[in-house]
Amino acid sequence: xxxxxxxxxxxxxxxxxxxxxxxxxxxxxxxxCGHRCCQxxxxxxxAIYPGELQEAKSLGYKLEHLRLIGEDTHGGQRAVCVASNCxxxxxxxxxxxxxxxxxxxxxxxxxxxxxxMIRGEKCPLQETDFAAHLDWVSSEWxxxxxxxxxxxxxxxxxxxxxxxxxxxxVERER
Numbered sequence: 001x002x003x004x005x006x007x008x009x010x011x012x013x014x015x016x017x018x019x020x021x022x023x024x025x026x027x028x029x030x031x032x033c034g035h036r037c038c039q040x041x042x043x044x045x046x047a048i049y050p051g052e053l054q055e056a057k058s059l060g061y062k063l064e065h066l067r068l069i070g071e072d073t074h075g076g077q078r079a080v081c082v083a084s085n086c087x088x089x090x091x092x093x094x095x096x097x098x099x100x101x102x103x104x105x106x107x108x109x110x111x112x113x114x115x116x117m118i119r120g121e122k123c124p125l126q127e128t129d130f131a132a133h134l135d136w137v138s139s140e141w142x143x144x145x146x147x148x149x150x151x152x153x154x155x156x157x158x159x160x161x162x163x164x165x166x167x168x169x170v171e172r173e174r
Contacts, residue, residue, distance in 0.1 A: 044080075044122075044161050044162070045069060045078040045079060045080060045161075046066070046078065046079045046080065046081065046095050046097050046098055047072070047076060047078065047095075047097045047104070047158050047160065048066075048076055048077040048078070048079055048095050048097065049076050049096065049097075049144070049151055049154055049155075050074070050075035050076050050150075050151065050154055051075075051148075052076075052077075052095060052096065053066070053077065053093075053095075056093040056095075061092060061093035062090070062091060062092035062093060063092060063093055064090075064092060065081055065082055065083035065089050065090045065092045066079045066080075066081060066082075066092070066093070066095070067079060067080050067081075067082050072154075072157070072158065072159075073157070074153060074154045074157045074158070075154060076154055076158070079095070081098070096140065096141070096144070099137075099140075100137040100140070100141065101120060101123065102119045102120040102122075102123035102125065102130070103117050103118070103119055103120075103130070103133065103134060103137045103166075104117070104118050104119075104120075104137075104158070104160060104163060105117060105118075105138075105141045105145075105155050106118035106163075106165060106166075107155075107156070108142075108145055108152050108155055108156070111146065112142065112145040112146040112149055112151075112152060113138075113142040113145070113146065114137075114138040114141050114142045114145070116165065116166070117134060117137070117138065117165075117166045118160070118163040118164060118165055118166065119163060119164060119165075119166050120160075120162055120163055121162045121163065121164055122162055127166060134166075141155075
């Protein structure tokens with residue numbers, strides 16, 4: 001997700017670049033849903049894992065498009081996106097919950113890897129439309145949760161609005 005550039009063979013200060021396809025699902029372009037994933041009503045929010053915003057800020061990401069609406073009871077935060085272009089977060093940081101949508105870990109195994117996934121019901125895509133995304137989301141969340149085992153409690157405690165278990169491939173071994 002991050003890259004360093006060199007100028008004339010000399011290391012330059014670390015420059016962050018957003019990966020343009022981080023979290024994008026090719027089938028989204030064919031949907032005319034009006035970016036339902038970026039609409040925050042009826043109690044919907046972005047689940048920001050503990051330390052995520054602090055890490056993004058320390059790496060130089062822009063966070064102005066994220067309006068915090070409260071902390072959860074397990075060290076994370078809740079936010080809504082107020083970007084004028086939600087698809088690219090106005091060039092700012094895209095939280096992992098957003099990049100993962102419509103998916104979220106529904107459970108971790110004893111090693112911190114994602115064992116089950118849940119999906120947001122408001123997304124019109126079919127599960128067959130996001131098979132590659134499912135693999136990316138599972139891999140990314142597993143990587144972070146193995147690196148930070150304390151997140152297992154947070155993942156289990158996040159109370160998301162409008163999510164259901166995945167019906168195709170509910171149990172995915174990693």
